[in-house]
Amino acid sequence: MTQGYQMPDDFLWGGAVAAHQVEGGWDKGGKGLSIADVMRAGDKNTARIEDDEVLADQVYPNHWGVHFYDHYKEDIKLFAEMGMKAFRTSIAWTRIFPNGDEDVPNEEGLQFYDDLFDELHKYNIEPVVTLAHFEMPLHLVKAYGGFSNRKVIDFFTKFAEVCFRRYHNKVKYWMTFNEINNQTNYQDPHPLLQNSGLILSDTDNWEEAMFQAAHFEFVASAQAVQIAHAIDPRLQVGDMIAFNPIYPLTARPEDVLYCQRAMNYRYYFGDVQALGEYPAWLKKYWARKNFKLDITPEDLAIIKAGAVDYIGFSYYNSSAVKYTEDNPELDFNEGANDVKNPYVPRSDWGWQIDPVGLRYSMNWMTARWGKPMFIVENGFGAYDKMEEDGSVHDDYRIKFLADHLLQAEKAVAEDGCELLGYCPWSAIDIVSASTGEMKKRYGFIYVNADDNGEGDFKRSKKDSFNWYKQVIASNGADL
Ligand code: BG6
Secondary structure (H helix, E strand, O other): OOEOOOOOOOOEEEEEOOHHHHOOOOOOOOOOOEHHHHEOOOEOOEOOOEOOOOOOOOOOHHHOOOOHHHHHHHHHHHHHHHOOOEEEEEOOHHHHOOOOOOOOOOHHHHHHHHHHHHHHHHOOOEEEEEEEOOOOEHHHHHHHOHHHOOHHHHHHHHHHHHHHHHHOOOOOEEEEEOOHHHHHOOOOHHHHHHHHOOOOOOOOOHHHHHHHHHHHHHHHHHHHHHHHHHHOOOOEEEEEEEEOOEEEOOOOHHHHHHHHHHHHHHHHHHHHHHHOOOOHHHHHHHHHHOOOOOOOHHHHHHHHHOOOOEEEEEEOOOEEEOOOOOOOOOOOOOOOOEEOOOOOOEOOOOOEOOHHHHHHHHHHHHHHHOOOEEEEEOOOOEOOOEOOOOOEOOHHHHHHHHHHHHHHHHHHHOOOOOEEEEOOEOOOOOOOOOOOOOOOEOOOEEEOOOOOOOOOOOEEEEHHHHHHHHHHHOOOOEO
16 A cells, blocks of 8 residues: 545545447437447557447447446445545536537427436535537537637537526536547547547648637636536536656757647646637747648637636657657647657556656646646556456555556646646546447446446446545545
């Protein structure tokens, strides 16, 4: 056991999931089709294919998730047994507005989340809710082009307003767009679709399209923050940044400068959402690239007035970069300049394992944005093996989480960073977002199902379940 630090008394120990990765029930309760409902399974070497519609001969893992839609009472009971004080999930936009552009929300969908939040409160578990977690209504993609279209701002803010009005007495902590900055990897169609509902052609400028969509999301997010505060000043609305610190591979000045520019690029999303304005370097960058973005003075005023209350972030890994001579402008090109960091190991999926990077990140964010933070994802995707007696010995996950938690606790206790809570990914096994696999497991609770949805979906406690229970009971001291 590792000796950790006691966290503040009101620290929100929890676990996280997202609606499309756990709920299943894709066609129940009046739900419409989301982008996740047409994503086939892939694996670490095969990208997920997105269909235009549900095809009868294809397999879509998000159609079943882990059947949380029907199982949530049993699952929440297990979360309570672990001692969780918070549970992060998302509201499936398509349960509330099946197509995204209706005038009236779907009452059955609203009732589902009322019941879910009531069940959590029964055990004094605080819901922490993301509005858009990679599950945009498919209709908004097909009919409007997703967030390439300004109209989608209104559809999102309407959805947000309906949720704030309905649940403001049950949900205090909200986030607008999950991992909004994943789309800096704009060369890959997957994050563009997941983040922004973009489907681009070869003749589009993918980078420019990404900046435009992100801008409309910033406006939508800032409007949502203001709507939430007007409805109920107690509400706290955060952004949600995928934080993956980028290190220079060497002390060569070009490597260091390239790295700084890479960090600026990946995290300008946080600058806009937390500080309420675009950084100067980015305006210069757009001008040099000749990007013509639709950004109005009214948009900028909305962004300024709608800064987030806290920084929600995920932390899984870090990366390292190296300047190359063919890039004299030192422009960030995610992936292209990525190199292996020789000082950190990697998971089976190639993700660098770097607990110290979490403390570094928290200090970086504090210095840059000066807001309270909330770790809303941190976890280890691994192959788990269920023994015949139903046990799962996931000591590798315990080590990963303990090492990371220790660094987060040091950031709080030694460095004075403000941290609202810790919701590791994931409370229970989920369908992986990037690969669609079930076998890339993250949960404290094992779900007996395979990549094809075969299995009885029975829940069993992994060793990490009992470990996390003890962490919570000791308020972070026994890791
Ligand atoms: C984040 C997402 O990217 O990381 C989650 O917010 C996702 O939805 C998690 O599941 C882990 O990534 P993956 O691709 O291994 O599921």
